[in-house]
Amino acid sequence: MTPDSDPPPMHLSTKLEDGFFLGFVLLVSIAFALVIEPFFAAILWGVIVAIVFAPVHHRIRARMPGRTNAAALLTLLLILLLVIVPAFVLGAALLQEATYFYGKVQSGEINFVRLFYDVIAALPDWLRPYVQRLGITNFYAAQEMVTRGLTSSFRTLAGQAFQIGQSAFSFFVALGVMLYLAFFLLRDGDWLARRIAAAAPLRAGQRTALIEQFVIVTRATIKGSIVVAIVQGMIGGLVFWALGIQGALLWGVLMGAFSLLPAIGTAIVWVPVAIYLFATGAVWQGVVLVVCGALVIGSVDNVLRPILVGRDTRIPDYVVLISTLGGLELFGFNGIVIGPVIAALFIATWNIFTRMRGEGDAAEG
Structure with a gap:
């Protein structure tokens, strides 16, 4: 451009500067995300x-x-x-229980083949042909597969004891980061929420709706899912312990984990155990387990969830199931929360969009 040539139009220069700054904002944001990525779980x-x-x-x-x-x-x-101290106590007890259970499997005291054939032998004569048609009367292959899997897992765990010790340091660092961040978010949370809302390039109504939905769904996921899972697992473990079933803590944790999945629930654990009790002649124990499983453990969700969540927005069960499984696949344990939250934000975003379209059509009409 020569000294005599005209300068570029002001609006063109402004657009160029705004575009460059927007690109710089995106670049810096991506760089910051990469910096904090090692502590993603702690921050979450x-x-x-x-x-x-x-x-x-x-x-x-x-x-x-x-x-x-x-x-x-x-x-x-x-x-x-x-939260933190009970979680450590439960984790230590669960590790001890799992080690004890594995030792019984290795010693043959717990024999899946024998348990399976005890159930088959106790079945009524009219039911056995149907079981044979299903092709599940030979359980040795499954026994070998389960035993190999357990042996391999514990052997790998023992072989990497030193690495586990090193990762424990990283875990405590992440725990410290989580608690440190939680302190400042609790202290300055309202101010930070206002700053984030002001910086978000959205309309005021959209910002408010999305932030409220995020907070509501996060609380509902924790209070209405994880707390309910803890209560169901605790009740299930106590019932197993009272009935003298080995590994009560392990079964209780499994019931709590499966209760997070709406279409599966705790029945996937206690129903097979009840069937085994009936088949092996422990009728009254089986009756107690069925009654407690169906009336007590099963009703916890219906009783506790409305009390804990109240009128908070609830995602349909099929969406919770799919988003939880997808979240677990993508994000590991953190996906228990991330999956439903993303699903809820997806639903909220489309609801806002639909409402805006409806208001726009009404204004044009």
């Missing part, structure tokens, strides 16, 4: 903990006016006592 659970315990923190802060740091520390102490 720090946000979840802050969202779930925010109402508790607000009540504590209302009783301690002007002492925001002390209120956040007290809330963090409650989180440690109510």
Whole structure:
């Protein structure tokens, strides 16, 4: 461009600068995401903990006016006592139970083949031909497969004991990051939410609806799913323990895990055990297990979920199932929360879009 040539139009220069700045914002945001990616899980659970315990923190802060740091520390102490410490105790007990159970399988004290044939032998004569037609009367192949899988898993675990010790350090670092972040999110959460809402390139109504939906679904997922799963697993484990069934803690944890999946639930654990009890002559134990499983464990979801979630938005069960399984596949354990939250935001986004289209059509009409 020569000194005599005209300068570029002002609006063209402004668009170029805005476009460059927008690209720079995206680049810096991606770089920041890559920097914090190693602590993704810690950040995620720090946000979840802050969202779930925010109402508790607000009540504590209302009783301690002007002492925001002390209120956040007290809330963090409650989180440690109510969540972190029990989780460590349960994990240690579960590891001990799994090791004990594996030892019994290896010694032959627990023999899946014998258990299976005990059930087959106890079946009525009229039912055995149907079982034989299903081709499941030979259980030795499954026994060998299960035994090989357990042996391989524990051998790998023992062979990598040193690596596990090293990863324990990383775990405690991540736990420290989660608690540290949760403290500041509890203390400054309202201010941060306003800043994020102001920076989001959305209309005010859209921002409010999406933020509210995110908070509602996160709390509903934790309170209405994980808390219910803990209660169901605890009740199931206690019932198994009272009936003298070995590995009660392990079965209780399995029931809690399966209860997170709406279409499966705890019945996938207690029904086969009840069938085995009936087939082996432990009739009263089987009756107790069926009654407790159907009336107590099964009703926990219907009783507790409305109390814990209230009128919060609830995603259809089939969407919860698919999004939870997909989240577990993509994100591991974190997918239990990430999957349903993404599904809920997807539904909320399309609801907002549909409402905007409806308002636009009404305005044109």
